[in-house]
Amino acid sequence: MTTDNAAAQRAVDAVWRIESARIIAGLTRLVRDVGLAEELAQDALVAALEQWPAEGIPARPGGWLMLTAKHRAIDRVRRDERLAGKLSLLGRELEAAQRSAPAEFDAVADDEPIDDDLLRLMFISCHPVLSAEARVALTLRLLGGLTTEEIARGLLTAEPTIAKRITRAKRTLASNEVPFEVPAPAARPARLASVLEVLYLIFNEGYSAMAGDDWMRPALCHEAVRLGRVLAGLMPEEPEVHGLVALMEIQSSRFPARLDADGLPVPLPELLARAGRPAEAAAEFRRAATLTRNGPERTMLLRRAGECDARG
Amino acid sequence: MGRFVEELARAGVLLATGGLDRGTHVSASGGNITLTDGPFTESKEVIVSFALIEARSKDEAVELARRFWKIVGDGEGDIRQVYGPEG
DSSP: OOHHHHHHHHHHHHHHHHHHHHHHHHHHHHHSOHHHHHHHHHHHHHHHHHHHHHHOOOSSHHHHHHHHHHHHHHHHHHHOHHHHHHTTTTHHHHHHHHHSOGGGHHHHHHHOOHHHHHHHHHHHHTOTTSOHHHHHHHHHHHTTOOOHHHHHHHTTOOHHHHHHHHHHHHHHHHHTTOOSSOOOTTTHHHHHHHHHHHHHHHHHHHHTOOTTOOTHHHHHHHHHHHHHHHHHHHOTTOHHHHHHHHHHHHHHTTHHHHBOTTSOBOOHHHHHHHTTOHHHHHHHHHHHHHHOOOHHHHHHHHHHHHHHHHHO | OHHHHHHHHHTTOEEEEEEOOOOEEEEEETTEEEEEESSSTTOSOOOOEEEEEOOSSHHHHHHHHHHHHHHHOSOOOOOOOOOOOOO
16 A cells, blocks of 8 residues: 555544544434444445545545445445335435535535434433443444444454444344434433443543553543533533533543553552642651561652651 | 534534734743744744644544635644643
Protein backbone atom coordinates (compact mmCIF):
# COMPACT_ATOMS: atom_id res chain seq x y z
CA MET A 1 0.00 0.00 0.00
CA THR A 2 1.38 3.41 -0.92
CA THR A 3 1.66 6.24 1.57
CA ASP A 4 -1.20 8.06 -0.14
CA ASN A 5 -3.41 5.02 0.15
CA ALA A 6 -2.51 4.60 3.80
CA ALA A 7 -3.37 8.25 4.44
CA ALA A 8 -6.67 7.87 2.62
CA GLN A 9 -7.48 4.75 4.60
CA ARG A 10 -6.77 6.58 7.87
CA ALA A 11 -9.05 9.40 6.73
CA VAL A 12 -11.81 6.89 5.93
CA ASP A 13 -11.34 5.29 9.34
CA ALA A 14 -11.65 8.70 11.01
CA VAL A 15 -14.87 9.42 9.13
CA TRP A 16 -16.17 6.01 10.14
CA ARG A 17 -15.45 6.64 13.80
CA ILE A 18 -17.28 9.97 13.59
CA GLU A 19 -20.27 8.84 11.52
CA SER A 20 -20.85 5.11 12.06
CA ALA A 21 -23.20 5.32 15.04
CA ARG A 22 -25.50 7.78 13.28
CA ILE A 23 -25.47 5.74 10.08
CA ILE A 24 -26.22 2.47 11.85
CA ALA A 25 -28.94 4.23 13.87
CA GLY A 26 -30.60 5.66 10.75
CA LEU A 27 -30.39 2.31 8.93
CA THR A 28 -31.81 0.40 11.89
CA ARG A 29 -34.91 2.56 11.75
CA LEU A 30 -35.31 1.61 8.08
CA VAL A 31 -34.54 -2.11 8.21
CA ARG A 32 -35.63 -2.79 11.81
CA ASP A 33 -32.69 -5.08 12.42
CA VAL A 34 -29.57 -3.78 14.08
CA GLY A 35 -27.45 -6.64 12.71
CA LEU A 36 -28.53 -6.06 9.12
CA ALA A 37 -28.13 -2.29 9.59
CA GLU A 38 -24.54 -2.76 10.69
CA GLU A 39 -23.81 -5.07 7.74
CA LEU A 40 -25.16 -2.48 5.32
CA ALA A 41 -23.11 0.24 6.97
CA GLN A 42 -20.01 -1.95 6.72
CA ASP A 43 -20.73 -2.51 3.02
CA ALA A 44 -20.82 1.25 2.57
CA LEU A 45 -17.52 1.54 4.42
CA VAL A 46 -15.93 -0.97 2.05
CA ALA A 47 -17.25 1.06 -0.91
CA ALA A 48 -15.73 4.19 0.64
CA LEU A 49 -12.36 2.47 1.05
CA GLU A 50 -12.48 1.58 -2.64
CA GLN A 51 -13.62 4.93 -3.97
CA TRP A 52 -12.40 7.71 -1.69
CA PRO A 53 -8.66 7.20 -2.12
CA ALA A 54 -9.12 7.81 -5.87
CA GLU A 55 -11.94 10.33 -5.84
CA GLY A 56 -11.29 12.18 -2.61
CA ILE A 57 -13.51 12.43 0.45
CA PRO A 58 -16.99 13.69 -0.47
CA ALA A 59 -18.25 16.99 0.91
CA ARG A 60 -20.64 15.23 3.28
CA PRO A 61 -19.02 11.89 4.05
CA GLY A 62 -21.81 10.87 6.42
CA GLY A 63 -24.47 11.52 3.77
CA TRP A 64 -22.44 9.58 1.21
CA LEU A 65 -22.10 6.55 3.48
CA MET A 66 -25.78 6.67 4.38
CA LEU A 67 -26.96 6.85 0.79
CA THR A 68 -24.58 4.10 -0.30
CA ALA A 69 -25.85 1.89 2.53
CA LYS A 70 -29.43 2.57 1.43
CA HIS A 71 -28.55 1.50 -2.09
CA ARG A 72 -27.15 -1.73 -0.70
CA ALA A 73 -30.38 -2.20 1.22
CA ILE A 74 -32.39 -1.91 -2.00
CA ASP A 75 -30.10 -4.40 -3.74
CA ARG A 76 -30.60 -6.83 -0.89
CA VAL A 77 -34.35 -6.43 -0.98
CA ARG A 78 -34.40 -7.12 -4.72
CA ARG A 79 -32.23 -10.20 -4.39
CA ASP A 80 -34.05 -11.64 -1.44
CA GLU A 81 -37.85 -11.91 -1.59
CA ARG A 82 -38.08 -13.14 1.98
CA LEU A 83 -36.17 -10.10 3.17
CA ALA A 84 -38.37 -7.91 0.98
CA GLY A 85 -41.47 -9.13 2.81
CA LYS A 86 -39.83 -8.48 6.15
CA LEU A 87 -38.66 -5.07 5.05
CA SER A 88 -41.82 -3.86 3.37
CA LEU A 89 -41.42 -0.76 5.51
CA LEU A 90 -38.51 0.25 3.33
CA GLY A 91 -40.79 0.81 0.37
CA ARG A 92 -40.79 4.11 -1.38
CA GLU A 93 -38.30 5.80 0.88
CA LEU A 94 -35.50 3.60 -0.40
CA GLU A 95 -36.60 3.86 -4.01
CA ALA A 96 -36.57 7.62 -3.67
CA ALA A 97 -33.12 7.53 -2.15
CA GLN A 98 -31.81 5.53 -5.08
CA ARG A 99 -33.13 8.01 -7.60
CA SER A 100 -31.54 11.00 -5.93
CA ALA A 101 -28.39 12.30 -7.55
CA PRO A 102 -25.09 12.67 -5.68
CA ALA A 103 -25.76 16.41 -5.50
CA GLU A 104 -28.64 15.64 -3.20
CA PHE A 105 -26.48 13.96 -0.56
CA ASP A 106 -26.80 17.04 1.60
CA ALA A 107 -30.55 16.90 1.62
CA VAL A 108 -30.56 13.19 2.38
CA ALA A 109 -28.19 13.68 5.28
CA ASP A 110 -29.93 16.72 6.69
CA ASP A 111 -33.43 15.38 6.58
CA GLU A 112 -32.77 12.41 8.78
CA PRO A 113 -34.21 12.64 12.29
CA ILE A 114 -30.94 11.12 13.43
CA ASP A 115 -30.91 12.24 17.05
CA ASP A 116 -33.94 10.11 17.91
CA ASP A 117 -32.43 7.17 16.08
CA LEU A 118 -29.17 7.55 17.98
CA LEU A 119 -31.05 7.49 21.29
CA ARG A 120 -32.98 4.39 20.18
CA LEU A 121 -29.69 2.75 19.23
CA MET A 122 -28.34 3.40 22.73
CA PHE A 123 -31.40 1.89 24.34
CA ILE A 124 -31.39 -1.18 22.10
CA SER A 125 -27.64 -1.79 22.55
CA CYS A 126 -28.12 -1.63 26.32
CA HIS A 127 -31.36 -3.62 26.41
CA PRO A 128 -31.80 -5.67 29.61
CA VAL A 129 -32.54 -8.78 27.53
CA LEU A 130 -28.76 -8.84 26.97
CA SER A 131 -26.15 -9.71 29.58
CA ALA A 132 -24.07 -6.82 30.90
CA GLU A 133 -20.97 -8.00 29.02
CA ALA A 134 -22.96 -8.35 25.78
CA ARG A 135 -24.33 -4.83 26.23
CA VAL A 136 -20.82 -3.45 26.77
CA ALA A 137 -19.44 -5.13 23.63
CA LEU A 138 -22.41 -4.20 21.47
CA THR A 139 -22.37 -0.57 22.64
CA LEU A 140 -18.66 -0.21 21.90
CA ARG A 141 -19.25 -1.72 18.47
CA LEU A 142 -22.41 0.14 17.41
CA LEU A 143 -22.04 3.46 19.23
CA GLY A 144 -18.28 3.66 19.63
CA GLY A 145 -17.52 2.48 16.10
CA LEU A 146 -14.78 0.23 17.50
CA THR A 147 -13.67 -2.88 15.64
CA THR A 148 -14.01 -6.32 17.25
CA GLU A 149 -10.23 -6.39 17.60
CA GLU A 150 -10.16 -3.02 19.40
CA ILE A 151 -12.93 -4.08 21.76
CA ALA A 152 -11.11 -7.33 22.53
CA ARG A 153 -7.90 -5.43 23.33
CA GLY A 154 -9.77 -2.94 25.48
CA LEU A 155 -11.56 -5.62 27.48
CA LEU A 156 -8.55 -8.00 27.68
CA THR A 157 -10.65 -10.68 26.02
CA ALA A 158 -9.94 -12.94 23.04
CA GLU A 159 -11.15 -11.53 19.73
CA PRO A 160 -13.29 -14.59 18.77
CA THR A 161 -15.02 -14.36 22.16
CA ILE A 162 -16.00 -10.73 21.52
CA ALA A 163 -17.08 -11.56 17.95
CA LYS A 164 -19.32 -14.36 19.25
CA ARG A 165 -20.67 -12.13 22.01
CA ILE A 166 -21.67 -9.43 19.51
CA THR A 167 -23.21 -11.88 17.04
CA ARG A 168 -25.21 -13.56 19.79
CA ALA A 169 -26.35 -10.19 21.14
CA LYS A 170 -27.70 -9.17 17.73
CA ARG A 171 -29.46 -12.52 17.38
CA THR A 172 -30.99 -12.18 20.85
CA LEU A 173 -32.34 -8.73 19.99
CA ALA A 174 -33.83 -10.10 16.75
CA SER A 175 -35.34 -13.26 18.23
CA ASN A 176 -36.90 -11.29 21.09
CA GLU A 177 -38.21 -8.79 18.55
CA VAL A 178 -36.89 -5.95 20.68
CA PRO A 179 -38.42 -2.79 19.20
CA PHE A 180 -36.21 0.06 18.00
CA GLU A 181 -37.69 2.72 20.23
CA VAL A 182 -37.16 5.07 23.13
CA PRO A 183 -38.91 3.31 26.02
CA ALA A 184 -42.26 4.63 27.27
CA PRO A 185 -42.10 6.86 30.37
CA ALA A 186 -43.10 4.04 32.73
CA ALA A 187 -40.26 1.80 31.57
CA ARG A 188 -37.74 4.58 31.06
CA PRO A 189 -36.06 4.79 34.50
CA ALA A 190 -35.16 1.08 34.50
CA ARG A 191 -34.08 1.14 30.85
CA LEU A 192 -32.02 4.29 31.37
CA ALA A 193 -30.36 2.69 34.39
CA SER A 194 -29.31 -0.14 32.09
CA VAL A 195 -27.71 2.32 29.66
CA LEU A 196 -25.91 4.19 32.44
CA GLU A 197 -24.65 0.92 33.89
CA VAL A 198 -23.08 0.04 30.55
CA LEU A 199 -21.36 3.42 30.27
CA TYR A 200 -19.98 3.13 33.78
CA LEU A 201 -18.79 -0.45 33.17
CA ILE A 202 -16.92 0.77 30.09
CA PHE A 203 -15.45 3.65 32.08
CA ASN A 204 -14.31 1.40 34.93
CA GLU A 205 -12.75 -1.06 32.53
CA GLY A 206 -10.56 1.78 31.26
CA TYR A 207 -9.97 3.23 34.71
CA SER A 208 -8.48 -0.02 35.98
CA ALA A 209 -5.85 0.00 33.23
CA MET A 210 -2.33 -0.47 34.52
CA ALA A 211 1.14 0.47 33.32
CA GLY A 212 2.10 -1.43 30.20
CA ASP A 213 -1.51 -2.05 29.20
CA ASP A 214 -2.60 -1.53 25.65
CA TRP A 215 -3.56 2.11 24.99
CA MET A 216 -7.04 0.84 24.05
CA ARG A 217 -7.78 0.33 27.77
CA PRO A 218 -7.52 3.93 28.98
CA ALA A 219 -9.17 4.96 25.69
CA LEU A 220 -12.30 3.22 26.98
CA CYS A 221 -12.60 5.93 29.65
CA HIS A 222 -12.66 8.65 27.00
CA GLU A 223 -15.18 6.65 25.01
CA ALA A 224 -17.48 6.28 28.04
CA VAL A 225 -17.27 10.01 28.80
CA ARG A 226 -17.93 10.86 25.16
CA LEU A 227 -20.96 8.57 24.99
CA GLY A 228 -22.15 10.06 28.28
CA ARG A 229 -21.95 13.55 26.79
CA VAL A 230 -23.84 12.37 23.71
CA LEU A 231 -26.54 10.86 25.92
CA ALA A 232 -26.73 14.05 28.01
CA GLY A 233 -27.27 15.99 24.78
CA LEU A 234 -30.04 13.61 23.72
CA MET A 235 -31.74 13.53 27.13
CA PRO A 236 -30.91 16.91 28.67
CA GLU A 237 -33.78 16.62 31.13
CA GLU A 238 -32.48 13.44 32.81
CA PRO A 239 -30.50 14.32 35.97
CA GLU A 240 -29.06 10.80 36.28
CA VAL A 241 -27.26 11.19 32.96
CA HIS A 242 -25.66 14.49 33.96
CA GLY A 243 -24.75 12.93 37.30
CA LEU A 244 -22.91 10.04 35.65
CA VAL A 245 -21.10 12.34 33.20
CA ALA A 246 -19.99 14.53 36.10
CA LEU A 247 -18.77 11.49 38.03
CA MET A 248 -16.78 10.21 35.07
CA GLU A 249 -15.34 13.67 34.34
CA ILE A 250 -14.18 14.16 37.93
CA GLN A 251 -12.60 10.71 38.02
CA SER A 252 -10.91 11.42 34.68
CA SER A 253 -9.46 14.60 36.13
CA ARG A 254 -7.44 12.42 38.51
CA PHE A 255 -5.68 10.53 35.71
CA PRO A 256 -2.52 12.61 35.73
CA ALA A 257 -2.26 12.43 39.54
CA ARG A 258 -2.81 8.72 40.07
CA LEU A 259 -0.07 7.47 37.76
CA ASP A 260 3.55 8.60 37.67
CA ALA A 261 5.57 9.38 34.55
CA ASP A 262 6.17 5.63 34.03
CA GLY A 263 2.47 4.82 34.28
CA LEU A 264 2.83 3.22 37.72
CA PRO A 265 0.22 3.94 40.42
CA VAL A 266 1.13 6.75 42.83
CA PRO A 267 0.73 5.52 46.45
CA LEU A 268 -1.47 7.44 48.86
CA PRO A 269 1.32 9.09 50.89
CA GLU A 270 2.89 10.46 47.70
CA LEU A 271 -0.50 11.72 46.56
CA LEU A 272 -0.93 13.55 49.87
CA ALA A 273 2.57 15.02 49.62
CA ARG A 274 1.84 16.25 46.08
CA ALA A 275 -1.47 17.70 47.25
CA GLY A 276 0.38 19.91 49.72
CA ARG A 277 -0.66 17.98 52.85
CA PRO A 278 2.79 17.08 54.27
CA ALA A 279 1.68 16.24 57.85
CA GLU A 280 -0.82 13.64 56.65
CA ALA A 281 1.69 12.36 54.09
CA ALA A 282 4.35 11.93 56.81
CA ALA A 283 1.87 9.97 58.97
CA GLU A 284 1.03 7.67 56.04
CA PHE A 285 4.72 7.10 55.24
CA ARG A 286 5.31 6.13 58.90
CA ARG A 287 2.33 3.78 58.86
CA ALA A 288 3.71 2.13 55.73
CA ALA A 289 7.16 1.87 57.37
CA THR A 290 5.72 -0.04 60.34
CA LEU A 291 3.97 -2.48 57.97
CA THR A 292 6.83 -3.36 55.64
CA ARG A 293 9.11 -6.37 56.30
CA ASN A 294 11.70 -4.97 53.90
CA GLY A 295 14.55 -3.10 55.64
CA PRO A 296 15.72 -0.84 52.79
CA GLU A 297 12.12 0.02 51.97
CA ARG A 298 11.48 0.97 55.62
CA THR A 299 14.53 3.26 55.53
CA MET A 300 13.27 4.88 52.33
CA LEU A 301 9.75 5.38 53.74
CA LEU A 302 11.08 6.94 56.95
CA ARG A 303 13.31 9.25 54.90
CA ARG A 304 10.26 10.38 52.88
CA ALA A 305 8.38 10.92 56.19
CA GLY A 306 11.25 13.10 57.41
CA GLU A 307 11.21 15.11 54.18
CA CYS A 308 7.49 15.72 54.61
CA ASP A 309 8.03 16.79 58.23
CA ALA A 310 10.57 19.32 57.01
CA ARG A 311 8.01 20.78 54.61
CA GLY A 312 5.15 20.79 57.15
CA MET B 1 -21.44 27.12 11.23
CA GLY B 2 -23.84 27.13 14.19
CA ARG B 3 -25.08 23.75 13.05
CA PHE B 4 -21.56 22.38 12.76
CA VAL B 5 -20.65 23.60 16.26
CA GLU B 6 -23.84 22.08 17.62
CA GLU B 7 -23.08 18.77 15.92
CA LEU B 8 -19.63 18.67 17.50
CA ALA B 9 -21.05 19.42 20.92
CA ARG B 10 -23.70 16.75 20.54
CA ALA B 11 -21.08 14.24 19.46
CA GLY B 12 -19.37 14.81 22.80
CA VAL B 13 -16.27 16.11 21.06
CA LEU B 14 -16.36 19.89 21.57
CA LEU B 15 -15.17 21.13 24.95
CA ALA B 16 -14.93 24.89 24.36
CA THR B 17 -14.79 27.55 21.69
CA GLY B 18 -13.90 31.20 21.86
CA GLY B 19 -12.91 34.26 19.94
CA LEU B 20 -9.65 36.02 20.73
CA ASP B 21 -9.06 39.76 20.62
CA ARG B 22 -5.74 41.25 19.56
CA GLY B 23 -4.63 41.34 23.17
CA THR B 24 -1.27 42.40 24.47
CA HIS B 25 2.05 41.08 23.26
CA VAL B 26 4.56 40.34 26.00
CA SER B 27 8.26 40.16 25.27
CA ALA B 28 10.77 39.12 27.92
CA SER B 29 14.48 39.70 27.43
CA GLY B 30 17.26 39.87 30.01
CA GLY B 31 14.74 40.25 32.82
CA ASN B 32 12.95 43.13 31.11
CA ILE B 33 9.33 42.80 30.13
CA THR B 34 8.06 44.81 27.16
CA LEU B 35 4.36 45.15 26.45
CA THR B 36 3.01 46.09 23.03
CA ASP B 37 -0.49 46.20 21.65
CA GLY B 38 -1.63 43.01 19.99
CA PRO B 39 0.39 40.12 18.74
CA PHE B 40 2.50 40.89 15.67
CA THR B 41 0.78 44.15 14.75
CA GLU B 42 2.23 44.12 11.26
CA SER B 43 1.53 40.45 10.70
CA LYS B 44 -1.23 39.20 8.46
CA GLU B 45 -1.53 36.07 10.56
CA VAL B 46 -3.46 36.65 13.74
CA ILE B 47 -5.18 33.91 15.70
CA VAL B 48 -8.79 35.04 16.00
CA SER B 49 -10.55 32.06 17.49
CA PHE B 50 -10.05 28.58 18.83
CA ALA B 51 -11.95 25.38 19.45
CA LEU B 52 -10.90 22.91 22.12
CA ILE B 53 -11.91 19.42 21.02
CA GLU B 54 -11.36 15.97 22.46
CA ALA B 55 -10.81 13.70 19.47
CA ARG B 56 -9.92 10.04 19.63
CA SER B 57 -7.07 10.35 17.17
CA LYS B 58 -5.16 12.90 15.14
CA ASP B 59 -6.95 11.61 12.03
CA GLU B 60 -10.27 12.46 13.60
CA ALA B 61 -9.07 15.96 14.50
CA VAL B 62 -7.89 16.42 10.90
CA GLU B 63 -11.25 15.26 9.53
CA LEU B 64 -13.10 17.71 11.80
CA ALA B 65 -10.74 20.51 10.73
CA ARG B 66 -11.47 19.65 7.10
CA ARG B 67 -15.19 20.07 7.75
CA PHE B 68 -14.57 23.36 9.58
CA TRP B 69 -12.65 24.85 6.64
CA LYS B 70 -15.26 23.65 4.16
CA ILE B 71 -17.66 25.94 5.96
CA VAL B 72 -15.29 28.83 6.63
CA GLY B 73 -13.78 29.03 3.15
CA ASP B 74 -10.26 30.40 2.64
CA GLY B 75 -7.98 30.88 5.59
CA GLU B 76 -5.36 29.21 7.73
CA GLY B 77 -5.27 27.43 11.03
CA ASP B 78 -3.31 25.02 13.13
CA ILE B 79 -4.14 21.75 14.82
CA ARG B 80 -2.26 21.42 18.09
CA GLN B 81 -2.39 18.74 20.71
CA VAL B 82 -2.86 19.91 24.29
CA TYR B 83 -0.78 18.00 26.83
CA GLY B 84 -2.19 17.51 30.29
CA PRO B 85 -0.24 18.02 33.52
CA GLU B 86 2.55 15.46 33.87
CA GLY B 87 2.07 12.69 36.40
